[in-house]
Structures are given as structure tokens and as C-alpha cells.
Amino acid sequence: MISDADGREGRQRFDALSASLRPDLYRFAFWLARDRAIAEDVVQETMLRAWRSWKDLRDERAVKQWLFTIARREHARLYERKRFETVDVDNLIATEASALASSDGRDIEDLRRAIARLDEDYREPLMLQVLFGYATKEIAEHMGLTQGAVLTRLFRARNQLRKQFGLEAVADDGAEES
Amino acid sequence: MNCLEFRRAAGADPQHLTSEARAHADACPACARYLAEVLDLDARIARALAVPVPDAQASSTARRPGQTRRRVFALAASVLVAIGIGVTGWLVLAPSSLAADVVEHMRDEPQAWSSHTPASEAALAAAMQRGGARFATMPGRIMYVQSCWFRGHYVPHLVLETDTGPVTLLLLRHESVKARRDFDEEGYQGVLIPVGAGSIAVLTHGTPLSADFATRVAALIEWTS
Numbered sequence: 001m002i003s004d005a006d007g008r009e010g011r012q013r014f015d016a017l018s019a020s021l022r023p024d025l026y027r028f029a030f031w032l033a034r035d036r037a038i039a040e041d042v043v044q045e046t047m048l049r050a051w052r053s054w055k056d057l058r059d060e061r062a063v064k065q066w067l068f069t070i071a072r073r074e075h076a077r078l079y080e081r082k083r084f085e086t087v088d089v090d091n092l093i094a095t096e097a098s099a100l101a102s103s104d105g106r107d108i109e110d111l112r113r114a115i116a117r118l119d120e121d122y123r124e125p126l127m128l129q130v131l132f133g134y135a136t137k138e139i140a141e142h143m144g145l146t147q148g149a150v151l152t153r154l155f156r157a158r159n160q161l162r163k164q165f166g167l168e169a170v171a172d173d174g175a176e177e178s
Numbered sequence: 179m180n181c182l183e184f185r186r187a188a189g190a191d192p193q194h195l196t197s198e199a200r201a202h203a204d205a206c207p208a209c210a211r212y213l214a215e216v217l218d219l220d221a222r223i224a225r226a227l228a229v230p231v232p233d234a235q236a237s238s239t240a241r242r243p244g245q246t247r248r249r250v251f252a253l254a255a256s257v258l259v260a261i262g263i264g265v266t267g268w269l270v271l272a273p274s275s276l277a278a279d280v281v282e283h284m285r286d287e288p289q290a291w292s293s294h295t296p297a298s299e300a301a302l303a304a305a306m307q308r309g310g311a312r313f314a315t316m317p318g319r320i321m322y323v324q325s326c327w328f329r330g331h332y333v334p335h336l337v338l339e340t341d342t343g344p345v346t347l348l349l350l351r352h353e354s355v356k357a358r359r360d361f362d363e364e365g366y367q368g369v370l371i372p373v374g375a376g377s378i379a380v381l382t383h384g385t386p387l388s389a390d391f392a393t394r395v396a397a398l399i400e401w402t403s
Contacts, residue, residue: 023231024288030229040232100229111226129191130220131227133292133322136191151190158189158216161223167215170185 014054017063018047024132025067031127032075034116045078046071064132069142072124114164122157125150184209192216193323195298203300214304214325218332221287221324228286276353276370277361280379283328283335284346284366290322290337291344291383297323302336309334310403311349317395329353338395343385351376351401360389371396 025046029039049070057066100112115123128134128142136154140147156172163169179187184202187195192213195203203210284290297320305325306312309332321344322337334349355377359370368381369392378399380392 026231027227027229031227036232108222108226111222112229115223115226126223127227130223131289133289133294135194135295155186155190158219161219162215165219167219170189171182 010054014051018050018067021064021067024064025071027131028068028127029071029075031115031123032072032120038075038078041078042071042075045074049074065138065142068128068132072142111161111165114161118157118160122153122160125153126157129154181206181209185212188213188216192220193293193297193301194295195300200298200300204303210300210304213300214308217301217304217323217325221326221335224289224324225286228288276350276355276377276379277359277363277368279329280348280368280370280381281361281363281366283326283348284381284383285364287324287326287335290324290335290346293321293337296321296339297336302334305334305336306349307402308332309349310351310401312400312402314398314400317398340388340391342388343382345387345391346379346381346383347395348379349376349399350378351403353377373399374401376401 022043025043026039029042029046030036033039033042046067050067057063100109100116115126118126125139125143128139129136134142136147136150139145140150143150145153155170159169159172179198179202181202184199184206187199188203188209195213203213301323302320305323308325311334317338319339320336321339322335324335325332326335326348328335328348328350329352331352333351334347336347336349338345338347353376355370355372357372361368361370366381366383367387368379369387369389371378371380371392373396378396380395381387
């Protein structure tokens with residue numbers, strides 16, 4: 001049985017970890033949804049569910065991956081199906097113009113728009129690798145794919161961005177992901 | 179390995195190339211250039227993905243019943259924009275210090291601290307060449323390499339593995355500092371050290387920074403151009 005002291009300590013630990021990981025979690029949710037309001041909803045739902053299961057977490061070092069897994073599920077459960085038929089990327093990018101704007105210059109802003117246009121199958125592994133430092137094996141576990149499929153998606157994501165920015169694209173054999 | 183195979187491998191996982199791929203890049207200037215392009219694009223992708231995060235307090239108050247989340251978010255966003263205008267005005271008027279710019283750069287590249295596998299030698303060579311720097315001897319195991327756009331120049335951004343945690347180096351060939359200067363800003367503990375006509379920034383995030391270690395690393399840097 002958990003005592004009040006244990007409960008308070010657990011809550012404090014959870015609050016501290018969730019505060020430190022909130023920026024990463026928000027960015028993860030934002031690039032899944034490409035929508036600030038949905039991203040905030042996903043973050044909030046993820047934190048609620050994480051707190052309910054907090055006592056079952058055995059390894060705090062894995063907490064970020066755990067939160068991302070919950071957020072991915074929440075995003076799919078709450079919004080993905082609802083938006084599937086209606087999402088219009090041009091409209092979405094126009095709506096989220098201020099989120100995609102950058103004080104770092106037009107180059108970064110253009111890149112944000114290009115990333116937002118990537119298919120989610122390519123956008124998510126690219127984000128996990130480049131922004132969060134995931135190894136391809138970890139991405140494969142997170143997304144339920146083979147490592148080969150992850151490598152293919154990462155190559156295609158970069159290749160599409162290269163094309164959009166006038167860099168020479170590499171021939172893609174169009175092979176199915178293995 | 180041929181050029182097409184190399185480019186597919188580098189386009190998928192440029193930080194973790196096999197020894198065969200690294201050997202190919204060493205022998206093929208065109209593929210070495212391709213790798214440098216991929217690493218440059220990755221640095222920009224990382225900055226692009228690091229979108230601003232709304233304030234948590236503003237977000238939680240934006241959940242009052244009777245208002246749609248989007249409307250409330252717009253309200254919170256307008257407050258943030260107002261704050262942003264104020265902050266931007268302050269930034270325009272206030273001179274930006276090198277230490278502050280280094281910390282700002284760190285905040286935009288948070289993934290750098292969390293790599294668990296060593297960076298490839300080819301990636302390191304490409305970043306060092308572009309930044310006009312080399313190590314007299316290697317300072318330790320390098321877990322992360324990027325060639326980053328910083329104050330108008332590409333600079334090598336490296337993360338070294340140490341016993342006390344990851345240590346970041348920015349090799350700033352174009353940034354002259356008169357004397358060694360320690361800084362402690364926003365959870366980043368660091369030091370700027372003069373190296374010839376340039377300098378290096380050495381910093382940690384949440385772990386102690388050894389002054390001796392920073393000095394030893396600085397002594398290993400040589401500018402090549």
C-alpha cells in the first residue's frame with residue numbers, strides 16, 4: 001500500500017519530470033498533428049494517462065519514450081480518424097502560419113512548411129531521429145515497424161526535402177518497405 | 179559499396195554510418211560532399227522542428243469550460259504575441275552576448291545531448307573541415323556532430339562523452355574572446371576559452387563542468403584556415 005508520503009513524493013517526482021519533458025512532448029504532438037490546439041490537447045491527455053499509470057512505471061530513464069508512446073496513441077485515438085477525410089494541408093499550413101513562423105529566418109520557416117507537407121509516415125521517424133536522437137532500432141520499436149522499413153522512410157523523408165530545396169535527389173528504387 | 183548505396187545509407191542514418199560507408203566517403207569526394215549536405219540539412223531540420231512551446235500556465239488556463247479550445251488558444255496566443263513583441267523589442271535594443279547566443283543555440287538543438295551511439299568519423303571530418311578546425315589528438319568519444327549555422331558561419335557542434343555526462347563543444351573560429359569567461363545561464367554551465375584568433379564554447383546541461391577538462395580540450399584545437 002502506498003502511504004501519503006510516498007504519494008506526495010511520487011506526485012512531486014511526476015510533476016518535475018513532466019515539466020522538464022513537456023517541451024519535447026508538445027513538439028512531438030505538434031508535428032504529429034500539425035495543429036497547436038490538438039497538440040495541447042494531446043499533451044494534456046497524455047499527462048493525465050501517464051499519472052494514472054505512474055506507479056507502474058519501473059524505469060524512469062525510459063519516461064520520455066513512454067510518454068511519446070502514450071501521446072502517439074492519444075493522437076490516433078482522439079484525432080487522427082476524425083481528421084483523416086478532411087485534412088487539407090494547404091489550409092492547415094495557412095491556419096498554423098504563426099506556429100510555423102521562425103525568428104531564425106525564411107529558410108527555417110520554409111523548412112517547417114516542407115516538413116508539415118511530408119506524409120506522417122515519413123515525418124514521425126524523421127522527427128524522432130533528428131530532433132530527439134532516437135536510434136533507428138528505437139524508432140522501429142516505437143512505430144511497430146522493421147528497422148529496414150524505418151531506414152527506407154528516413155531516406156525518403158530526406159530525399160523529398162532535398163527535392164523541395166533544390167538539392168539533387170537520390171534515385172529511389174520505389175521498393176516496398178521491408 | 180557504390181555511390182548509390184552510400185547515398186541511400188547516408189540519407190537514412192547519416193550519424194551512424196558503417197565502416198564500409200565511412201571508407202567510401204573517404205575515397206569519394208562527391209559522396210563526401212553529399213554527406214556534408216545531408217548533415218547541414220539535418221541541422222536545419224532540427225532547428226525547424228524545435229517549434230516554440232506555449233507557456234504551460236497559459237495552456238492550463240485555456241481549458242475553462244464554455245469556451246472552445248481554439249478560441250482560448252487564440253487568446254493565449256495573442257498574449258504570447260504581445261509578450262513576444264516586448265521581448266523582441268528588448269532583444270533588438272539589447273546587445274546579444276556570445277554566451278547568450280551559445281545558450282540560445284543549445285536550446286534549439288536539444289536532441290544533441292541524448293545520442294547514445296558514437297558519431298561517424300566521416301560526419302566529424304565533414305563538420306571539422308567546413309568549420310576550419312581540427313583536433314591535434316582526439317579529446318574522447320564524440321557522440322554527436324553537426325555543422326551548425328551560428329553568427330554567420332558554419333561551426334562544428336560536437337558532444338563528447340565524459341564520466342560526468344555529455345559535454346558540448348562549439349568550435350568558433352570567427353569569434354574572438356579576450357579572456358576566458360565562465361557563464362551559467364538557463365541551466366547551462368559553460369566557459370568561453372580563447373583559441374588563437376577564435377574561441378571555443380564548452381558547456382554542460384544539468385551536470386558539472388570540469389574547468390580542467392575544458393582547458394585540456396581547448397589545447398587540442400587547431401584552426402586550419
